[in-house]
Amino acid sequence: MARPGARDGTLRLPAERSSFVGRRAELAEVRRLLSAARLGTLVGPGGVGKTRLALRAAADVRRSFPDGVTLADLTPVSDPSSVVERVAAALDVRDVSGSWLPARVAEVVGNRQVLLVLDNCEQVRDAAAVLVDTLLAACPRLSVLATSRVPLDVDGEALLAVPPLPVPPAGGPSGPDDAVQLLVQRAEAAVPGLALTPADAEVLADVCRRLDGLPLAVELAAVRLRTLTPAELAARLDDRFALLARSGTAGAERHRTLRATVQWSADLLAPAERVLWRRASVFAAGFDLAAAEAVCADGVLPAPAVLAALDRLAEASLLVGTRVGDGRRFRMLETVRAYGRELLAGSGEEAALRRRHRDWCAGVVSAAAAEFTGPAQVAALDAVDAVHAEVGEALQWGLGVPGEAEHGLALAADLWLYWAARGHLGEGRRHLAALLAACPRPTSVRARGLLAAGYVELTATDADAAVPLLEQARDLGAVTGPAQVPALATQFLGQAALFRGDLAAADRLLREAAAALASTDPRHEAFCWADVGVTAFLAGDLPAAAAAFERGLALGADPWTRSHALWGLGLVRLAAGAPAEAAGSEHAALQLMREVDDRSGTALCVEALAEVAAAERDWERAARLAGAADGVWRSIPAVLPAPLRGRREECARAAVQALGERRWAALHREGAALSRAAAVALALGDRSPVPAPRTEADPLTPRQREVAELVAQGLTDREIASRLVISPRTAESHVEQILARLGFRSRAEIAAWTAARGSTSQ
Template identity: 40%
Template sequence: MRRTSRSGGSPARPPTTGNLPAELNRFIGRAGELADVEGQLAAARLVTVTGVGGVGKSRLALRVGAGLQDRFADGVWLIELSALRDGHLLWHTVAEALGVTGSGSPQAALERHLADRNALLILDSCEHLVAESARLVSTLLKRCAGLRVLATSRRSLDVEGEQLFPLAPLPAEIAAGPEAGPVSDAVALFTERAAAVQRGFPGDGVRAADIAELCRRLDGIPLALELAASRLRVLSVEQILHRLDDRFRLLTGGSRSALPRHQTLRTAIGWSHELCSPEERLLWSRLSVFAGDFDLDAVEYLCSGDGLHADDVLTVLTELVDQSIVVREESGGRVRYRMLDTVRDYGAQWLREMDDADALRRRHRDWYLGLATWCELDWFGPRQLEVARRIEDELPNVRLALEYCLESPEEAHVGQYLAATLWFYWICCGRLSEGRMWLDRALALDGGQPEPRCKALWVAGHAAVGGGDPVAALGLLHEAERLAESCGDEVALAHTQQILGATALITDDIARGVRLLRSAVERFHAMGELNAMVLLAQVQLGQALAFAGDGEAAVALLQEADEIAQDSGEQWARSYALYVWAHTLWRMGDPGKARELALRALAIKHGFRDVVGMTIVLDLLAPLTAADAPEAAARLQGSAEAGWRSFGAERFGSRHFSEPYEAGAGDARKALGDSRYEAAVAEGRGLGLTAAVSGVLAGSSVPTQPCCGPRPQDDLPQAPAPAGEVPQARRPGQRTL
């Protein structure tokens, strides 16, 4: 499995470990299964570990992956699918896990990224996306010869060449006495988990035979064993054994054709459910509405009322955490919660039986609609990085809210509003491709209300411009313009003119760009509007004037934009002001100041994961570097090329946006010669965009703060919109020019 260079036996690139999480508790048993799966992976390129939910498929796969890290030069990568509800996002999810970013097709990007790599993908929890997972795996294995896949699923993917590994529960036989040898794996697992709950377990009062009997009656299913161990907080092993009789009988009356192990897992979860108080059961069922993890504020809003008082939610949630029904996770001083998939699914069944599922889905949508609205408001100010982190954390739930809106025609207008309100995340934080997908799906529906559709149209147009697709942008923007004029939406009309002006810039129609952008800025001034997009319009006008040859007027506008941004604490639009200012000074013959500004812009863009922004700044840094370090300049161009490839049209197909590249290439090639220049470009291309940006910033004195680092303490306002209502586009407290 080790990949070597084409010229010899040494690895083609330094080893990459991947993204496997560290183990939080000891892995017990499964020595034979580990060896068998490793052996299958040596012989086959796709191995699927199958078995009942809770049997330990994911844990086994992670353990196998950790043991094989030194055999895959390009790493072992975990892709968790449990929180993914929409198969349309599978390619996006895999690309994100591998760090393959951009606004183009994630499928094409992944195929390019993995084409010559020796890597192992662990595709975890495929059962709810079997068809989509099968297509993805089949496509990648056919086109990426060095790739292997280890999947976990309750059923096979049914892909050619697939090797199945059915995973049985842990052995749970009863030992006859000390001479019978070591205890079973099931007993070892239960004992260790019990000792974490009850210090000194098992102690003198617990009989080994009772432990063995408990493990046998739970059929050695790890999830059932861990739930049983958690109950030792309040019950003895003997008491648990006495209670198991009723619980098994309660949940064995289903279909006779159902798999016995499925009934056993259901028994384990049902038994835990029966031991809960009515309030705990109610909260358990309501928590199943979340996708991925969630925070306490969301729980208190969604899950209180009708049998569960808001003041009691924290107490009841604490009980569920204590019983291992809810998992508590802490990062950066913030606590979030999640549920195991099987536990969530069991709660969802009870929610449906209570006929509360649709009402909870609607409340869930309203919460995340309100969150998106407040985050958009907070985007213009000093908390942009916190806002970006917050949406990143909540992305599975935001996606679920969008799905709810798009499932019903009467909710389509809310879906259009929500998809458009998240413009700052799609466009500013490297999510152009996914944003365009949601906007396209929302716009394909007739929402019946012009304002949300109008906003969705100009935001979709903006995303298309950022993706280098002016043809699509023009179609969207012309419809937005007609709709804005017909309904009298002056704000949308100004934004539409702004993005039409940006479209003119990337198509080199500079005179038209100046005219449209000047009109947009004047409209914003007349309305007293000021936010990040309005500030960007001023920056774009400065860029248009610079392209038209009026550098002094451009610099004046950019300096003013920079001052407004610093005064408000805004960073994203400011990064574009710094970039355009640097570009203008480079054209005016001031490379020293231009480089300083470009590096400051790059640091900000790196913090937001702004793929388009990082790419254009690297392009500009190349000619600013070529005189002193031509080889470094060529590498920058190669890395920028990797960025451009991620969203289609290279340098937007624009003569003006290509000027830095042409100048940098000419200087570097002249200094290095063709052969050395091409080799350096290839090296930068192989390094990739993000790694190159990190390297540039590491060699500078400019501080960076990535948007997805540790979560900060924040107090983002969280006021959901009233059910079914779209928040007003005009907000109180807006800044004025």
């Protein structure tokens, strides 16, 4: 299984975008804290630098955590029930079964030595505390480094109060104090060629003292040296920090100093820039120019003015810009976003902005959903991934506002495949249940919501919960439409019958659905035939199964459908005594399943290839692949469906008899220890037939050639993903497909091959 939190024990932390200044004592204290306690919490006011310190410290101690160091950023999380989903995603645990998600996270982490950085816990402190307490009790080698404005208050928690950066004493020598170093470094970065005189040193020291050494305040002040001298900068602080004389505790002083700095930045902005600031705060995570124009523009802030205002906010360090492919995405620092939301709440336009944000989310999801059963399926799922945090925010808001729930239900229903394919079943179940409860009227939107809820329950292998929802969807959809709702409900009811072992009912319902979908939704008809094939195969009718799988393959336009049809054909060919043909089908299915990121499908293919190896009497390969399949199932976590377990047991018995118990167990352990990517590589391996070249001159697709050229430039999968605006897992999939197609074993071989042929992008 893949190690949680990292591939092969490496870091999954964001790269530093600027130099790290000071904090030597705090870094040493964090290292000491993590050596003495399994939960360390960095506490302090917003803007003091808790996140930056935690990430640097985590990177420094990575060798002490061989199974990975990973970040779960809770900044965009406002719903306490979403905390565990965020942590599960960070630890690479997919929510694909009906059991309790914290238990599945604990099962996957198990006895592995992992460091989880849990960032920005304060707004969901109780939920974070309960989850951390649960995981620490169940996972003896897990450590957690949290950041929060308040302690988590969990037994065994060790606290480190993160202080502001040191500032020079008043009247003393300025010296190389950390706050002044930060101010100067950031100013020099913002103003190339900036020349500071010796007389400026004491003025800058005074600025840092009056900002209490708070890093965010210092960084916001630094960019003002674009247009102000140090003396002018100091003079502008006089009136703004008059509030400090009226503050109470030291903590309140630091908080109000930060507010004063942010307010001061707001006062230096033009009206259009202040409008964009408060409106853009509606985004839970990142956004690009098109999203800002769609959500934030109106008669007050015309669309053509958004770009200039966005540029000014980025210049003022109120937005952090990151290049993604050919575009740029922006995010607000947490404190800046919180202040913007206060402005939005007082502006009288929050409800309108929330609706525009929701409608923008719905547009992105609707466009993606139209391709869920088409050839662009992977790109569609990736597009929803990019706005996942925004969708959660929109759905949560709609539940709390009268008259908005039905719009939210329509949005959640459009996500039917995404909830399942990308491992968000718990989230989908929760949103759909709440929205259906809030929308009792018998409308077409409710029919779609019932259908999506039933499918999600079915994917979670809870047929008992799925069937009533699907029956309601079928009956209501027959009255309200749309026409594909009753047909799809019938298909999913056929799947439920299959899960329950009622093969006759499954066959009848699936064939009925296929006939209906042939005229209303032909793309869905293809998957019906794949399900018919599974039913026939389990009933022992190999000719009928082969015919159904081949029909599904011929009709299927999306990778998900095609992969399952190919997997089924492989089983049929293996049962018919043609292991070489079966291997070809399973290899093709596995490559598609990897592209979609279908983990259960990947495990099924690895299982099938273990059976192929056993049929060919390659017992050592069979043992390793059986272990690799077990590892993939555990990484989900899930188990092989019951109807297929007899085949696995028969394969294992034969291999044990051939190898002996001890050798079988050793090889099985080797396979089980592999990461998911390594398990797939093993399954494809040397025995994998390289697909025929598209042409003799160009064996790769245009996209694969593009990826190969980036590999030759030395880019990692994550950097390739950023350059091409795809997900990291899709980049990984492309690289592995190139290796298989060219018959290579390493990225170096790809680089050499690309260099020898020359670039096609010049």
